[in-house]
Structures are given as C-alpha cells and as structure tokens.
Amino acid sequence: MSRAVRDKWRRKDWYDIYLPRYFGETKVGETPSEGPDKLMGRVFETTLAQITGDFSQEYLKLYFQVTGVDESTAQTVFKGHEYLRDYLRSLVRRRSTKVDGFYRVTTLDGYRLKIVVTALTNTRIKTSQEKAIRDIMSAVVEEKVKTLEFGQIVHEMVLGKLASDVYNEARKVTALRHVGVRKSELLAMPN
Secondary structure (H helix, E strand, C coil), X not given: CCCCCCCHXXXXXXXXXXXXXXXXCCEEEEEEECCHHHHCCCEEEEEHHXXXXXXXXXXXXXXXXXXXXXXXXXXXXXXXXXXXXXXXXXXXXXXCCEEEEEEEEECCCCCEEEEEEEEEECCCCCHHHHHHHHHHXXXXXXXXXXXXCHHHHXXXXXXXXXXXXXXXXXXXXXXXXXXXXXXXXXXXXXX
C-alpha cells in the first residue's frame, strides 16, 4: 500500500526576478516555480532600501508583478507601493491634521494608476485649508500625469519628487510636517 513520495520541491526550477527598466533592470531576488506559466502574474515585494542600498528608505514597500519569463529570468512591472504600517503610525500625531488625496489617473502612455498623497500638518487646520491642500495635491498630480510617462511618474512617486512639489506649494497654506505619496496601485496597463 505504500506509494513513492514525490518531492515537489525537487521538480521546481529557480527563476531570477529582475526589476523593470525604469528601476535599472537589476536582479531583486529569485523564486522557485514548476514552470514559467505558473510564474506569470506572481507579485513580489521588496523595500526601496533593498533596491537603493539606503537604509533610510526602509519604510517604503514596493510591489512588482511578473509579466514575462525568458529562460530562467522573469521580467516585472511596477505594481504599486505603500508606506509600512508602523512608519505611517509614527507620523500621525495628536493635535495635527492628516490630509489625504485619492486620485485615479491615466499616464501619457496609457497606464491607469491610483495614487494616494498624504500631508500631515503641525497643528489642527480648518476644513477650508484642508480643501486648499487637496486642490494643490490634485493640481500637481494632474500636471505630472499630463507631462510624464509611467516609468517617470513611478520614479517621482517613489523617490519623493512628487511629494516635494506638493510640499512646496502646500506650505503656503499652512505649516506642514510631512508630505508623501503614501500608496500607489497599478490599475490597468495599455493593451
């Protein structure tokens, strides 16, 4: 009655995971899979610190989805990013206001994105000031989307250029403690 036990792990091949071109096409990790078809669509997570080597960027988690497999290498596309929960919790303070802006946009080259921009103030502010900050966030995001392609927008979100542009405009409304793109998500790719 005894059946020979097959070791599933031994039948699996190892694939190298590579970042997209706009992140330098460097190897970010490896994964086992029974075949290339089972690897397609798989999402991998890493931190910005692992990509750049700068430990101060450990708070940003990045997601990459496999879009193609060539022999033993897997190509990916940026799927989204988010702040680590404990980092976001450390930013929020009493007697201050957190202003979130949620935007669904389409880039020049046809990628659809969801972007969440967060601003934290030094003191409590009026709702009119919150609205003014949200309007600034919206204007900056819309301006970026009209002029940049997907890879460029991803870089500006992840490396903080978009957040600094929002900060430079919004600080005219009130004193700000932190501005950042808290989360992003790739909703659809062009056909």
